[in-house]
Amino acid sequence: MPSSMRAYEAVAKFTEDTGNGPIIDLGSGWGNVVIRLAKAYPEREVIGYELSLLPWFISQLLKSILRLKNLRIHRKNFLAVNFADQSVLICYLVPESMAKIQKKLKTEQHHVRYLISNNFALPLHTPEHTVTLNDFYNSPVYRYRMKAK
Numbered sequence: 608m609p610s611s612m613r614a615y616e617a618v619a620k621f622t623e624d625t626g627n628g629p630i631i632d633l634g635s636g637w638g639n640v641v642i643r644l645a646k647a648y649p650e651r652e653v654i655g656y657e658l659s660l661l662p663w664f665i666s667q668l669l670k671s672i673l674r675l676k677n678l679r680i681h682r683k684n685f686l687a688v689n690f691a692d693q694s695v696l697i698c699y700l701v702p703e704s705m706a707k708i709q710k711k712l713k714t715e716q717h718h719v720r721y722l723i724s725n726n727f728a729l730p731l732h733t734p735e736h737t738v739t740l741n742d743f744y745n746s747p748v749y750r751y752r753m754k755a756k
């Protein structure tokens with residue numbers, strides 16, 4: 608299920624003061640978020656990782672049609688990736704995936720600066736900012752400052 612427009616806007620707002628490092632969508636789905644972000648930040652690298660074939664294929668197609676040169680979408684498990692220097696991670700996943708991301712960031716060398724999550728918290732971290740969306744569920748969007756190792 609893709610992020611709602613309200614969630615996208617909150618995520619995009621949280622990316623504004625995060626430097627120039629790559630923005631990485633963990634599970635980029637059909638590309639809704641990465642495509643908008645690649646347009647919003649033409650000078651910034653935007654990366655998506657998506658395992659499911661059809662959403663990945665459609666998002667690749669859209670990327671080509673729209674000629675988004677700063678966007679790369681990989682058909683890969685994001686848990687098996689070394690995130691680039693100064694990365695800003697964004698995600699809209701499920702609690703089990705958040706626990707796996709937390710473990711990965713705790714145990715591996717990484718250079719992640721921020722993690723922005725739509726709806727689901729990182730269990731053992733305190734967000735530096737939280738917004739509550741004006742939607743039916745009052746869904747939260749969190750931004751965490753991560754310590755590079």
Ligand SMILES: C[S@@+](CC[C@H](N)C(=O)[O-])C[C@H]1O[C@@H](n2cnc3c(N)ncnc32)[C@H](O)[C@@H]1O
Pocket residue numbers: 608609610632633634635636637638639640656657658659662683684685686698699700704
């Ligand atoms: C709820 S969708 C969110 C899509 C998009 N990020 C958005 O906000 O609209 C989550 C996506 O993550 C993908 N996904 C889940 N675990 C993954 C993993 N370990 N590696 C790559 N993609 C994954 C799923 O296939 C799904 O397309």
